[in-house]
Amino acid sequence: PEGQTLALDVGGARRTIVLPLLGRFQVDNALLAAALAGPDEADVDRALDGLATLRGVRGRMERAVLLPNGAAAYVDYAHTPDALHRLLDAVRPHATGRVICIFGAGGDRDRGKRPLMGAVAAAQADVAIVTDDNPRSEDPASIRHAILEAAPGAIEIGDRARALAEGLAMLRAGDLLVVAGKGHEQGQIVGGVVHPFDDCATLRTLAGQAPSVYA
Incomplete structure (x- = not known):
């Protein structure tokens, strides 16, 4: 997925714009910003022209990998039930x-958010693949178990x-893969120690390596 193509009616004229971001909320935010760009139509036109060059915030619906077959992997900060719901809802149409x-x-x-x-x-x-995300002082397997109780069909891979x-x-x-x-x-906190770890960098390093054992 390269983004979204928008067909707009601007002052009675049709315009087609490519927004290089995923999610309906990105469309809403971008168009609102363009509409507030200035007092006249020329200002709005310039703002709309600039949408094609937009880049998202690091770690927020950030595309890490685009494979030759068109599949893509994204990284996002979603770490609550509501945020995960919104993330999955946003990427589904793409x-x-x-x-x-x-x-x-x-x-x-x-602990209540895990299930x-x-x-x-x-x-x-x-x-769904359940993995570790900053287990800190807790037993990582116990955290995964609490999640898996509500997702019995999920795959468990702690590392x-x-x-x-x-x-x-x-x-x-x-x-489409989303890593939430x-x-x-840029770290994984285990037992009070922060181990260097970056989802985007890891995905880019791993892309195109071993075949799946589950697919």
Whole structure:
């Protein structure tokens, strides 16, 4: 997915604009900003021309990988049930194939959200992979178990790098992978130690390596 093509009526004239961002909310935000660009139509036209060059915020619906078959992998900071729901809802129209979601839940944080996130992924993703996301002082397996109780069909891969490798390997033409939870973060917190880890960088390194063992 390269973005969205918008057909607009501007002052009675039809315009076609490519917005290089996914999600209906991105369309709403971009058009509102363009409408507020200035007092006359020329200002709005210039703002609309600039939409094609927009770049998203790092770690927010950020495209990490575009494979030759057209499948893509995105990274997002979504780490609550509502945010995960909105993320999966936003990407669904852009996948002609499956939506694959990799996510986890942080340790020493709200335990009640874990099964809720599992339920969201089970309902909205075609494939859900539950992995570790900053377990901190908690047992990572216990966190994953709490999520999996509400997503019994999900795949459990604790090691985050291995989970990302598997998600990438699953991608077929038209599929879309979303890796939720870390976004812009560049570390995995385990037992009080921050281990360097970047979802985007890891996906880009792994792209095109081993075949899937699940697909």
